[in-house]
Amino acid sequence: MQVLQYLINGISIGAVYAIIALGYTMVYGIAKMLNFAHGDVIMVGAYISFCVTNYLGLPAIVSVIAAMGVCTILGIIIEKLAYKPLRGTSSLAVLITAIGVSYFLQNAAQLIWSSSPKNFTSIVTMDPIALFDGRLIITGEVLVTVLISALVMVGLTLFTGKTKTGKAMRAVSEDRDAAQLMGINVNQTISTTFAIGSALAAIAGVLLCSTVPTLMPTTGSMPGIRAFTAAVLGGIGSIPGAMLGGILLGIIETLSKAYLSTQFSDAIVFSVLIIILLVKPAGLLGKQVQEKV
């Protein structure tokens, strides 16, 4: 029964990683860059939600919408100011800029909200469900997290599969020049991608802090790196891959914390990544496209 409990908690934290990983993977797929500031957008989202509920006294749902709105705008601004001018330059320059943006966001948050941790109140008010005479407990956070990440996954799949904008995104991700020749505005598509990724980051931030209630300016960085690992594990650029990678990572992390070692859990998680990449370099669901002549 204990295993099942760990498994459920693992899936729950994994679902948060999955939502973050979706942001990484979409931006990578379309803009061909690793947005290492993505984790810090999560932190900003959580702070916005915290402020709206605690200082303005508004309901949780309003705080989530506010967080999504702020993060969407933040994502678009970051892309415009920091990344767009570097388009066409070396990917190393973009990567270093992304790390710079990450530090900028952390330090800005420290200035605004100070470095002392805030105690985030969970947005979920539902009582936990006890099964098997209380031996298995499913908290409201777990249910809401899993449900929302499933919804996000279905929504994104429909969006990229059925809508014109979504298909244009796939086209840009596959061949930027060819997409332009179809009349697709690549800059606008990249901007839209950042907007979607950042809105998802806001959701992830609120869910993350509802499960782990300590909110600090560095709150987003470690989950961000783990989610990046999840995206690579699942196959970067692949939406189902990000989902699978996130859940797997959450389970591995929780189980290794429970049965192996708490201190080494990150080392174990990253070792799994290394092993999988050695065996399957494109990640679990990553496609290796073969060109035909």
Place this chain on the structure above:
Amino acid sequence: MLKIDDIHVYYGAIHAIKGVSFEVNDGEIVALIGANGAGKSTILKTISGLMHPRSGSINFCGQDISHTDAYKLLRTGLAHVPEGRRIFLQMTVQENLEMGAYINKEVSQEDLDRIFTYFPRLKERRKQIAGTLSGGEQQMLAMSRALMSHPKLMMLDEPSMGLAPILVDQIFDIIRELHKAGTTILLVEQNARKALQVADRAYVLETGVITLNGTGEELANSDDVKKAYLGG
């Protein structure tokens, strides 16, 4: 319709196109032939806005487009089927065609039917992932995708590259048909013999400079062209 006036194009420090001028008139098939690396594809990329000339001008239907972004040009009626087809390999045939109609409000069934009469093979394979098509089918898809937007001028870059002779014949038959249906065509080819057969006029490009021009027939009979491009 299209007038290129003394364009110079660079790849960094490399001077790839050194003052090229030519024009394509309404209703013509114009071929641009030349060896590998002569700059043929660079010229097409510069016309379609994927690259920009450092100097000189490109005029399409009375508009200077030398510094217009690539994505705006399809709306002016200029379509470019790039070298190597560049279809979206992970999307289905149908989705590729939809991308071709991206600038239209919606994908019209009429357009699809028109395309499927040119290329019946694509109709059978419309649900298939484009990456699984054969080389010839991929070329057909690349051309169809460009046709979805009803271009006035279609630029084809090496449409016969890597195809079996029978498919090359098919592709050139279709080029003739498209032309008959009213599309103006700018054709870039290494297969000079084929290109000169269909072309009203042609230009010979050598390392970034146009060295010869004339009607397709004139060039096909010119000793210089015969020696250099038609195998004696």
